[in-house]
Amino acid sequence: MLSPNTERRWRLPVPRSLLGRMLFLTLLVVLLAQALSSVIWLSQLRATELEGLVTSARSLAHSMTASVSYFRSLPLAYRPLVLDQLRSMGGTRFVVSLNDKPLDMQVLPSTPRKAAVLKAVDEVLRERLGEQVDISVQFVSPQDLRIFNSGLKLDELPRSWAHYALTLEPVNPPILVTQIRLAEGEWLYIASLLPEPYTSLEEEGLPAQQVWFIVLTSSFLLLFIGLLVHWQSRPLKRLAMAAREMSLGAEVEPVAEGGGIEVEEVGRAFNAMRERISRYLTERSQLFSAISHDLRTPITRLRLRVELLEDEALQARFGRDLDELELLVKGALQCVKDTDIHENIEKVDLDHVLHCLVEPYLAPNGNGRVTVEGNAVRPYPGKPLALKRCIGNLIDNALKYGHKAHLFIEDDDRAFVLHVDDEGPGVPEQRLEQVFEPHFRLAGQQQGYGLGLGIARNIAHSHGGEVTLQNLRGGGLRVTLTLPRTD
Template identity: 85%
Template sequence: MLRLPRRLPMPRSLLGRMLLLTLLVVTLAQSLSSVIWVSQLRATQLEGLVTSARSLAHSMGASVSYFRSLPLAYRPLVLDQLRSMGGTRFFVSLNDKPLGMPALPDTPRKHAVTQAVEQVLREKLGVDMDILVTFVSPDDLRIFNSGLKLDELPRSWAHYALTLEPVNPPVLVTQIQLAPGEWLYIASLLPDPYTTLEEGGLPAQQVGFLIITSAFLLLFIGLLVHWQSRPLKRLARAARDMSLGAVVEEPVVQGGGSEVVEVGRAFNAMRARISRYLTERSQLFSAISHDLRTPITRLRLRVELLEDEEVQAKFSRDLDELELLVKGALQCVKDTDIHENIEPVDLNQLMHHLIEPFLASGRVTLHGDARRLYPGKPLALKRCIGNLVDNALKYGNTAHLFVEDNRHAFVLHVDDEGPGVPEQRQEQVFEPHFRLAGQQQGYGLGLGIARNIAHSHGGEVTLQNLREGGLRVTLVLGRGGD
């Protein structure tokens, strides 16, 4: 499995991640292919360069053989005649010693050329010949015994053979000893396209081709992922609406690949089963509510007919407890199973409406606000936040509300100044009918109902004891990056 570095920011959407991974893969593949292509290109160029150098060396060998065949007195005359006629492919001169010039730094290509030229010349002229082959910059080039520079000569003598403005490539200088005190000097440029001897990089046309192909590939991948992700987005919206209790009358439209179609089909079947279960549960609790009220009322009437007051009190106490349990259970179901339509809720207005009666006394404070509307059930959210505020006021005397809101979640902290809740019992307080303070009135359902409503909105309610004393209840409602 390919693991990206942790520091690399990953997009949250499927489209963004697919495009990023595709870009990385395309870049890696194109880079690898470009490296292979450039290495092959350079190998081909080096082979062509050596071939051209050998051909040049054969021409040099022929020139050397020609000069060696001339009488000594004719050699300067022939050179003067060649210069007067505009020169040849080489610049040739006769010197009494090899001219010293700073050679250019050796590179693999320069070394291959000098080695090939020297090898061919020795094959044609003899292995015992004194031959010096080197590359010299045009600025450091010396021509005659007097050390004249190239710019100090008439242009017709050497400029046309040894310069290629504005490139000014290196000059191949070959000096061969014909006899004691007589050195034949031959200067030449390599033929095009090997004039500069530089290793070619990736051509601009090849770079443009890679960019265009990568762009088209990313475009097609983006369109494909966008087309495949649309059914998933519809499925996510339907799942969120169903989790909030909305009635999803129409099944989710199935589309995309076979795997996505199978997921949509499974979701539609699950939605139908859950809808039937919720309907049956609502009918069950309605029947329980109706059926229990009548026998409890009948028992109360019979208890009042008892003559023994002590027995009457015991029966009344048991009936009160039974009625309290029934009402608590029904209230828990009623408060968590609120049938409302999902709509944008102004959480700022909702919170201000809840805390307005307590602002004058200073028992409730509010810090921060929601940045935008939240899609949910208005009455359920009001009951959830109201339960948190009421719980803080009941057990902590104050309620300080702190709001944090961003694109990912709405977070509400409700702090009080009470004794807090022991850590080992923080999960128990969410259970029905559980109360830490036995003397307090109520069913012990407030926090449990708040958490159930938060769960139905895809959120959570947690507890945390504050260091300075008191309890912090945190409500987190995810926005899903909307």
């Protein structure tokens, strides 16, 4: 039984693009349809050829019976003279000889076509000459053919005697040898080739014309389907590019609505969604700006009034409540501010970003609080400040709760991956997702708003990426930032 890895290794490779998959499936369907039709056509062709072969064999057998009847009618003394005259005149379609016994030759292996010919010839001969006549019908190769009692081979005879009737160079087809007993010690020997186009008796495969027809029709079909799919997929590519730019916060123009009815409907729905999202972001920005202004003013006014209270204990309690309220307001506003950064998409040098973030923690002797292994292979298209804040939050989180941060970079054509390992206690498995929630902190005494991981994940999501957590076996927590590359 194959393991899952072996099954994956032997899985048929399927293209990932719409054009590639459409051409791949079309090619499979065309090949299956052509194979099925070719099998049916070839079976019908072979059945027709076999029927024609049997008909030709019966006609040949009737000619043989006429020759046998002619030689039977001749006096015994005239039969050798007639054979000599036929040979001197160039012979007939048969090679005929008289022998005192049947010649023993190596017979060719039987095939369905040979068996059908032998059966048809034997039936006609016995029908016309009588059932009691001794008849031997067999196929012999030209190399093993014997003609006279002396056992002479075909190549040892004069060319005018037998070569023109029994050779068809360079094919050298099998020869039908019929030996009929005319009288005691007298056997009539008849050797002949089957008529065209059944000379070789071989079952041929698909003719070259049929193969070229299959190749040309398949090629034209794939070409036209490829052009059609490419034409229909261009609006989808424009839609995907617009969706990516919009997910990164860039200003996106309405997508041109084109293509088929379904694709046009998708473009229309995308444009409507773009308008709603744009309107929502504008309204949200205005809302939080108003909240920031409206809340800071009464909080400041309340602080001034608290300072006028004469009871210091009551003043302290009011002060703590106002501090807590102000902390909540600042946290909410910071969450919105940090995850809604309006920047243009640029080519970001992630190595430079990491160097700027870890430089304050590096030590000349190499024993700093942050270590870095690996590097980015090329710039990443994204929002510079947002990516810097995302990676900075991950490093700060590792230093705050794990004392040290070890960065490992993996970068290829598919994605940029950054692993940030710390030396802290880790996170309970049941809370690995809960730590991304706003204002959630495992250590209640730590300072901060509990927004760092949540903000980092939101920024990663805006770039089409992800932030995940994993407890390390030796202790500590691994935070993995994955940013897919689509350029």
